[in-house]
Amino acid sequence: MTRTVDGVAEVPFTVPAIVEERVDRGSIAVLRLRRTDASPWPSWAPGDHVEIETGCGVRQYSLCGAADDPHWTIAVLREPEGRGGSDWLHHHALPGAELMVRGPRTTFPFGTAPEYLFVAGGIGITAIAPMVAQAERDGVPWRLIYSARERGAHLFRERYAVDPRVVLWASESRGRLDLADHLTGLGDEVAVYGCGPTAMLDELHRVAAVRHGLKLRTERFAGVATRDHDRTFSLELARSGRTIRVPAGISALDAASTAGVFIVSSCRSGYCGSCEVAVLSGVVDHRDSILDAAERAENSCMFPCVSRAVGDKVVIDL
Ligand code: FES
Structure with missing residues (x-):
């Protein structure tokens, strides 16, 4: 964009x-x-x-x-x-x-809200820091939870170390950060923005799934292209009438490329949006970090560099 x-x-x-x-x-x-x-x-x-x-x-x-x-x-x-x-x-x-x-x-748009909770892990602070600064400029209440492996490894720590609204967490000395502790009891008016490693964001999404009404938007460094339980599925191209077999362990993007079908891509990790294709039928197992929960439920597009089919087939508009 x-x-x-x-x-x-x-x-x-x-x-x-x-x-x-x-x-x-x-x-x-x-x-x-x-x-x-x-x-x-x-x-x-x-x-x-x-x-x-x-x-x-x-x-x-x-x-x-x-x-x-x-x-x-x-x-x-x-x-x-x-x-x-x-x-x-x-x-x-x-x-x-x-x-x-x-x-x-x-690919990680920052919307207005009456209040924010920011969650950053490692280098994920680079996406979150400008949001914190914007909230500060706008006079909107905010808090930041920022986890890094070691104490002193937090980027911009000179900016955050003395701010009572910031929790600088060092996982090496303090153990795993329990995000549920920080998200429990949040009001519906609080928008949560998170960026960091997969494990952190998976936990954020787990907490959000049982915390009805939580407004959560995240950006990952890397999408989850393959998982142990992945199955082979078919990628059907509606316009050309071709069907491409996508085996476990191979992304739909790579399977298409091997079959001679070129789909524009860039990050190949589910966060840049370049490879977006329209979905005509079949339920998508969304693994990108671009769509929010409502957009995923719409099931109208997918990012084949990481996302797969829930069932045996997805039909795309190609
Ligand atoms: S190539 Fe970036 S989202 Fe697929």
Whole structure:
């Protein structure tokens, strides 16, 4: 999703940017980027991310700088066991380096509410921090629960450490964070926004499922593409009349690609929205982090990079 705002043209596809500043915080590199031609970036909103070309493919990073900063700021967690993109950036995104950048894109929209509870795990704070700042600017009551592995590993801790509305949780010394404790008793007026690792967000959704009326919106770093109990299902393409077999352990996107059917994709993890396809019939096992509960129940679209069929078949409009 791109746009034109305040007279500033949307970023045309991919543009070159310079790493103006880099600050390393342990395994996280915080990068401030400016466009090489010095023209302004388009405006962005809390929850937006940008796409960066790396030597290992395109990767998405939440914009996490100050709203009035003319630069774009991202934070890159180095994941040695990852797919290589963060490693590549840690090696190449030195001050003065040029990167190809696209965006911003909105897949985690921040809505207005009378009150907020923010839940962040690890690098997930990069999506949540601009929301906290927006709530603060708007004078809306908020609280933040921010879990990191070690004490002192919290990004932006200088901002949050002295704020009584913030719980900085260090799981290594304090054990697992019990989210149910924090969500029990929340009023219906409180909107909950969460971003973090899969286990944390799964628990948030579990709590939300038994807490009727809870307004929860989450963004994951990675969708759940395959699970142990997955079964083979058929992906039927209504327009071409083709049927593609999707075995357990293979995403529908990959099965389609193997069968010669190209579906646009980017994150391949269920959070960027690029691979969205319309669903005509069949119930979808939604595993993305884009749709909310009502949108999932609508069953009108799916993200085949992670989502599968509940039954034997899903028919899509392709
Ligand atoms: S490729 Fe990003 S949601 Fe599927």
